[in-house]
Amino acid sequence: MPPARKGxxxxxxxxxxxxxxxxxxxxxxxxxxxxxxxxYGVGELEMALRRTGKGYVLGVNATQPFNSWIGKPAVAGTAxxxxxxxxxxxxxxxxxxxxxxxxxxxxxAYLELADLAADEYRDGATGTWTRGxxxxxxLADGECAYFxxxxxxxxxxxxxxxxxxxxxxxxxxxxxxxxxxxxNHNESRSWHGWHRHVSLAMLAFxxxxxxxxxxxxxxxxxxxxxxxxxxxxxxxxxxVASPSASPSDASSPPTSSPGHSGDARxxxxxxxxx
Numbered sequence: 001m002p003p004a005r006k007g008x009x010x011x012x013x014x015x016x017x018x019x020x021x022x023x024x025x026x027x028x029x030x031x032x033x034x035x036x037x038x039x040y041g042v043g044e045l046e047m048a049l050r051r052t053g054k055g056y057v058l059g060v061n062a063t064q065p066f067n068s069w070i071g072k073p074a075v076a077g078t079a080x081x082x083x084x085x086x087x088x089x090x091x092x093x094x095x096x097x098x099x100x101x102x103x104x105x106x107x108x109a110y111l112e113l114a115d116l117a118a119d120e121y122r123d124g125a126t127g128t129w130t131r132g133x134x135x136x137x138x139l140a141d142g143e144c145a146y147f148x149x150x151x152x153x154x155x156x157x158x159x160x161x162x163x164x165x166x167x168x169x170x171x172x173x174x175x176x177x178x179x180x181x182x183x184n185h186n187e188s189r190s191w192h193g194w195h196r197h198v199s200l201a202m203l204a205f206x207x208x209x210x211x212x213x214x215x216x217x218x219x220x221x222x223x224x225x226x227x228x229x230x231x232x233x234x235x236x237x238x239x240v241a242s243p244s245a246s247p248s249d250a251s252s253p254p255t256s257s258p259g260h261s262g263d264a265r266x267x268x269x270x271x272x273x274x
Contacts, residue, residue, distance in 0.1 A: 050121040069114035079146035096165030110157040
């Protein structure tokens with residue numbers, strides 16, 4: 001989900017997000033996950049995603065209560081309380097993706113809370129899905145962020161961390177489009193005007209991103225290998241064509257030979273003979 005827009009009523013944002021998901025599915029857009037911040041959190045959007053068979057990593061507040069169900073280790077309390085009570089071995093250091101200065105490392109913990117049959121939410125669906133709690137802890141100040149998760153049973157913590165990490169790239173793209181291309185610099189009086197402005201700005205952003213990607217691409221390996229092989233073959237031919245020097249040759253005077261013009265003499269002139 002895109003960052004929540006200022007000025008939009010709190011209760012409307014999850015509804016707008018649900019409509020976006022519905023339109024994406026109707027248009028045949030291929031996707032398996034939805035990620036969002038705590039504005040979208042638990043509730044209506046969660047149920048809608050479960051019914052459509054999509055996994056999610058949605059931010060929640062520290063005060064959001066969580067409980068485990070039958071068959072899972074006992075967990076009960078708010079997200080913050082659960083995080084504070086975790087054993088140090090429950091945390092794993094993983095990257096949330098590449099940032100401007102390298103991998104964005106955090107400590108992560110994942111707790112499976114319940115396994116549920118997919119057909120409880122969607123008729124005809126098969127398989128088991130897991131409801132869980134994902135916790136991300138900053139290495140700098142220890143601040144935690146909390147996420148409700150819904151995923152196929154057996155999904156790893158690495159996958160969930162990677163899904164949540166995609167939000168940083170999306171939000172960074174929005175900020176770049178605003179600062180560099182004026183995505184939010186409009187005073188539209190109608191939906192059509194707003195839509196045209198946003199469409200043109202995002203089209204320009206996509207074009208610039210494609211140009212940068214191609215400009216920063218490494219050179220093709222085939223050309224490098226071809227150059228190396230050609231150079232090696234040239235050195236081999238030269239070494240075969242040139243006779244190796246012997247110690248006796250070092251003291252012998254150089255013998256002149258005709259150059260490209262053919263005017264260099266190899267024998268003394270006739271007048272010099274006796």
